[in-house]
Amino acid sequence: MLQILKRNPLAAVIAVLLHLVILLFLVVGVDWLEKPKQPSSSVEVVQARIIDETKVREQVKRLEQDEARQAEEKRVAREKEEQRLAELKRRQVEEQQRLAELEQQRQVENRKREEARQQRLEEEARRQQAEQQRKEAEQKQQAAEAKRQAEQQARKEAEAKLVAEEKKRQEAEAKKAAEEKQRQAEEAKRKAEEAKRKAEAEKKRKAEEARLKAEAEKKRKAEEARQQAEAAQKAREAELLAAMEAEHNAREMDRYIIQISQKVIRTWLRPAGISDGLKCTLRVRLAPGGSVLAVSVIRSSGNGAFDRSAEAAVLKADPLPVPTGTLFERFRDINFEFDPNKK
Template sequence: MLQILKRNPLAAVIALLMHLAILLFMVVGVDWLEKPVQPPSTVQVVQARVIDETKVREQVQRLQQDEARQAEAKRAAREQEEQRLAELKRQQAQERQHLAELEKQRQAEDRKREVAKKQRLEEEQRKKTAEQKRLQAEKEHKAAELKRQAEAQARKEAEAKRVAEQKKRQEAEAKRVAEQKKRQEAEAKKAAEEQRRQAEAEKQRKAEEARLKAEAEKKRQAEAAQKARETELLAAMEAEHNARERDRYILQISQKVVRAWLRPAGFSEGLKCTLRVRLAPGGSVLAVSVIRGSGNGAFDRSAEAAVLKADPLPVPTGTLFEQFRDINFEFDPNK
């Protein structure tokens, strides 16, 4: 009762005034059965209305009931609010637990990706070492083959020279014998024979010079062809190395961006998009844009935000960096 009076002081005051008015009429002792004689007067009499105590009590009772209903409604509303807050706390606790489980799963997936990456890099290094050994062995084999061919050619030339010299000695010996036999007959022909011999020698000298020149040209062409093949092979090796390095850095960039990515609300598995990123030396991000979207605007914006958050990105140095000033790569957090 006191609580009702405290919450509604105006109603309490009104009820108190009504009770005091009733008591006042009772104390004055007005005789309600006898009609009073009104003395003649020019003063206007004010007609007073008798207050019914029963109605006053009913009014007070209705006020008390209204206050009780309001108090009950407030209590029910407070209990409902407390239940809603308790349910909200329970949902928040479940959400925190769910996020913790998702973080554990993400960390486990990151560890798996790191192990796979390390194994892949080791396999690439092993293949690279084996390829270098194969190329070195092939180079050594070609060098040995060229040396063998050169030695065979030298032996062939030496044998030809020996045969020519032997033939020349035989011809000279035969000529000497013939000249001795026919010295008297050949005396007249000596000048002509000498001239013929000199012409033959000059002819052989020129033929030998032409042969040596042709062999030198052939050797030069072979060396040039060999050098061109080696240059082409080195260029192919360098191009393959650059391609592997580019793929490696693109993979590192994609992995760093995925690690910096924050999963948007309502994310659906399987979404991916293609990003265009402009980089400065050192990997600073100058600009990022979506050139092929996933169909989900929130996902595309989260991918752009992940690139900016991952700044600076891993990039090579030297001339290979020119291939990373403006790159396109696929952002796929499901890999």
């Protein structure tokens, strides 16, 4: 709306002025069709008091009709104004839509132009890259050609050098053959002396080896005897320690079994009608710390109520006293005799 007013300021001013004029006519209510009346004299008024009652009613009726007509004209004018405003609003909406579509088309065209520009830039970059690659390939080809020519020249020089070296080699081989013949004679003499020296050294080595072997055998037997004595001593000590540990563990197990039995007996509730002398064997699975995981009767007393009361006493005595460390492994699953007669 503001963009339309900025583009057409004169049309906006004219529209505002027309609205003000129409509003003034509606408020004032001027009747342009009514003719001005000539005022009558005072004498005529006195004479018309009786005879003009009908005219008065007609005048009143005519005024009412005028008022009704003016009201209708105002209503029609108001409806026309409303229609005009509605039409103006519709046009404004259409203009806004048209402007939005134009803006959208402009954005699409700008985007297309940007994409085309980007494609041109990419094509230019690819062309430049291809040109750069072509130049690099030409440079590599020129370098390869220069290298090939240099290698060819070097090969010619190397061949000439090989010819000269071959001549020198043949001369050197002839000299070397003479020297080799002299060397072989000296080598034969040296080998004979070396063989004699090696034979004497081998004789001494075997004698020394035999002596060292005898001493090593003697030391080995002494070491074996010492190790056997140490092994026997360690075995005796291990047996003694195992016996002591087994005895200690047995005493500990008996002590904890007695503590478990006593704690279970203390929590036991004698069922009604149970006679003395009953006992049963229980199997108890324990967790570290003495928590009872499960309890069952593995040898019944013959009385179901007594057996159930024994199981209940074990569960009630949770946790049971158990050792710590490696000795606890023997208490994960234990069997003990439940005999409430023992105190």
